[in-house]
Amino acid sequence: MVVRVCVNGIGTIGKRVAHAVKLQDDMKLAAISTTSASYTLRTLLEPEGPLYGTDLWCSVPEKLKAMRDAGMYVNGTLEELLASGKIDIVVDCTPEGIGAQNKIMYQKYGVKAIFQGGEKANVGEMTFNSFVNYQEALGKNYVRVPSCNTTSLIRTLNVLDKLAGxxxxxxxxxxxxxDPADTEKTIMNxxxxxxxxxxxxxxxxxxxLKHINIKTMAFKVPTTLAHVHAVNAKVKGQVKKDELEEAFVKNTRIILVSADQGYKNTATVIERFRDLCRPRNDMPEVAVWKETIAVDGSNVYWSHMVHQESIVIPENIDCIRAMCNLEKDxxxxIKKTNKSLGIS
Amino acid sequence: MVVRVCVNGIGTIGKRVAHAVKLQDDMKLAAISTTSASYTLRTLLEPEGPLYGTDLWCSVPEKLKAMRDAGMYVNGTLEELLASGKIDIVVDCTPEGIGAQNKIMYQKYGVKAIFQGGEKANVGEMTFNSFVNYQEALGKNYVRVPSCNTTSLIRTLNVLDKLAGxxxxxxxxxxxxxDPADTEKTIMNxxxxxxxxxxxxxxxxxxxLKHINIKTMAFKVPTTLAHVHAVNAKVKGQVKKDELEEAFVKNTRIILVSADQGYKNTATVIERFRDLCRPRNDMPEVAVWKETIAVDGSNVYWSHMVHQESIVIPENIDCIRAMCNLEKDxxxxIKKTNKSLGIS
Structure with missing residues (x-):
């Protein structure tokens, strides 16, 4: 069975999820749906674009005419698509809050849906992470994939938690x-x-990670490439610096970068992924700065970097597989998704 | 005959020229040469890197040991390589002024060389542009390819000059x-x-363009993505806005971007090339903002954007072909290079 996927919302996350779905052999990008003829949409659907030939639908009936007037070939409204029975699951990548509104429509037509981290946790039956609760998501109908920063904390803390509690x-x-091209919402100086x-x-x-007592504070700075975290975790057991480093290395979707070798900031790490010719310099891996890993008694410290545009993409793909029972394990x-996206 | 190319200097330009040479069928990337085991070099030579398997040499004898101590497999010094007779042409992409020093060595071993725009004009027998003086470069031994900003002006002014003088x-x-990862040399605010x-x-x-009377002024601003030009040209003849627009569209390596369609700044234009999955978001084309083309009597105006990292790459490839008589026309x-690099 090849699962038929529709991605609703073609922004930073949606365009990447759609492209990633196209690279899988057990699911099909059956459709994309959005609300305007943006320059991004036009580029993606060009003959040289990564979504060329994908059926396009309009998420909001009132915007259908404007999209068609702008020269796009739009099949119809998203609701018509869902009513046709040709979609098994929607990955909803619409802006914060819209996903919850859309859920009513998905339920009406009995179509499964994944929501993103901008939605409240109760939008889904559960919040998903490939490494923590894949089994629990098997066959579920509505699941949320948490945001970029949250995903990076879950991946790294899960490793430490297994080592030392x-x-x-x-x-x-x-x-x-x-994000780099979102020049209207940015801050300066x-x-x-x-x-x-x-x-x-x-x-x-x-x-x-329901059992972990965690508090966070956040600050916005005038850059576009990535988020950076400073983590201080207190452990119940014991862990050595080398053990944690080794565990990070062993775990997929986490990489170590070394400031000593030149990766001294977010720009140089992104340059690595440009040099590797990764599409859009995407880095779905969390990058932990090797030199920042430190242990002082029960206190453990490190700093990692999060590529906000791409880190959640592999989790979305795994989540489709779990919810549609494409893979029980x-x-x-994880291995299948990693291979298709070239993830370490 | 397959021409054997060595790229000397693996920075922003050198790494791209080396990769571009690998994509041609009438030349071979026989070697790269540099002076340190930088993070960039390591990435390029990884199994997943674009230069994997390329023979590595050290450009400066005194640095050979340090590169080997850093764990790189270095065949020997650049001079040894040149003495072996296994190289037909060097593309010198070393920092400003070093190319002129290297020329003595290239001459000693009778190896042709291309220099970049950081060198003075007299380093070569001529300064090259694919659209202006390809014929003149046939069989030449030492040629300079001008810098990114200069190349963009030559390409666009040449089009207008042919139209209206x-x-x-x-x-x-x-x-x-x-450049994006060159975080030490940047300015802020x-x-x-x-x-x-x-x-x-x-x-x-x-x-x-020897006959054109041109003056320029330059200003540095705290961004990393691209340069932007404001051009005012006075013409001898007459030209209409539409004619110039059409001529820009017709000419390869120049594209029109429309602010009305969303391309309102350098970030959104770069995002287009990320979306197209161009390696490293490279844009060797000059991008002219359609809305900025204006004509007022004999005064012609426009603004264009220059991707400083990649615009000179196709010109370097064409220059190799001309100097090595691989292609008389x-x-x-130009067509061959464009096709290999996916250039419009």
């Missing part, structure tokens, strides 16, 4: 101001604290 | 502070004039 965590998140303490990331981690899905 | 030009160049007036770009254009080489 985590008592509590405090993490500071230094956030990029906007300023540092902006998130005044909600803890920031949403801590509680969000707890939707997946989480590690088999 | 240029009387004089004044162009303002708003320069990116540094400031605008810096080049105090030499005219800036070197004007005289540099005249090394190729410039347009045939």
């Amino acid at each position: 985590i008592e509590s965590v405090f993490a500071t998140i230094i956030r990029r101001a906007s 300023t540092i902006e604290p998130t005044t909600t303490v803890p920031s949403h990331h801590g509680p969000d981690v707890q939707t997946v 989480g590690w088999s899905s | 240029i009387e004089s030009v004044f162009a303002t160049i708003i320069r990116r502070a540094s 400031t605008i810096e004039p080049t105090t030499t007036v005219p800036s070197h770009h004007g005289p540099d254009v005249q090394t190729v 410039g347009w045939s080489s």
Whole structure:
């Protein structure tokens, strides 16, 4: 059975999920749906674009005419598509809050759906991470994949938790101001604290790693490439610096980068993925700075970098596989997804 | 005959020239040479890197030991390589001024060489542009390819000159502070004039378009993605806005981008090339903003964007072909290079 996927919302995450679905052999990108004839949409659907030939639908009936007037070939509305019975699962990558509104429509037509981290946790039956709760997601109808920063904390903390048992965590998140081309929403020459303490990331981690006591604070800085975290975890057991380093290396979707070897900041790490000719310099792996791993008694420290545009893409693909029962074993899905996307 | 190419200097330009040479069928990347085991070099030579398997040499004898101590497999010194007779042409992409020093060595071993725009014009027998003087470069031994900004001016002014004959030009160049990963040389929160007036770009254009009276001024701003030019050309004849627009569209290696369609700044244009999955988001084309083309009597205006990292790459490939007599006709080489690099 080849699962028929529709991606709704073609922004930073949606365009990447759609491309990633195309690279799988057990699912088919049956359709994409969006609300305007953006320059991004036009590029993706060009003969040289990665989504060329994909059926296009309009997510909002009132915008259908405008999209057609702008010269796009739009098959019809998303609701018509869902009613046709030709879609098994929607990956909803619409802006914050819209996913929850769309859920009513997905339910009406009995179509499964994945929501992104911008939605509240209760939008789905569970919040998903490939390494923590793949089994639990098997056959589920509505599941949420948490945001980029949350995903990076889950991946790394899960490794430490298995090694030494985590008592509590405090993490500071230094956030990029906007994605590279989102020049209207950015900030310049300023540092902006998130005044909600803890920031949403801590509680969000707890939707997946329920037993971990974690608090986070977040700050926005005027860059576009990546987020950076400063993590302090207290462990119940014992762990040596080398053991944690080795565990990070062994775990897929986490890589170590060394400042001594030249990777001294987010720009040089992104340059590595440009040099490797990864599409859009995507780095779905969390990059931990090797030199920052430190242990002082029960206190463990490190800093990692998060490519906000791509880190959640492999988790979305695994989540489709779990919800559609394409693969019973989480590690088999992880390996398959990694291979298709060239992830270490 | 397959021409054996060595690229000396593996920085922003060198790594791209080396990769581009590998994509041609009438030349072979026989070797690369550099001076240190940089993170970039390591990445390029990894099994997943674009230069995997390429023979590595050291450009400076005194640095050979350090490169080997850093774990690189280095065959020997560049001079040994040149003495072996296994190289037909070197593309010298070393930092400003080093190329002129290297020329003595290239001459000693009778190896042809291409120099980059950082060198003075007299380093070569001529300064090259694919569209202006390909024929003149046939069989030459030492040729210079001008810098990114100069190349963009030559390409665009050449189109206008053929249409209406240029009387004089004044162009303002708003320069990116540094390449994306060159975080040590950048500037922040400031605008810096080049105090030499005219800036070197004007005289540099005249090394190729010798009859054009052009003056330029340049300013550095704190961005990394691209340079932007404001051009004012006075023409002898007449030209309509539509004619110039059409001529830009017709000419390869120049594209029109429309702010109305969303390409309102350098970030959104670069995002297009990320979306197209172009390696490293490279854009060797000059991008002219459609809306900025204006004509007022004999005054013609437009603004274009220059991807400083990649614009000179196709010209380097064409230049190899001309100097090694691989292709007598410039347009045939241009087409071949464009096809191999996916250039519009």
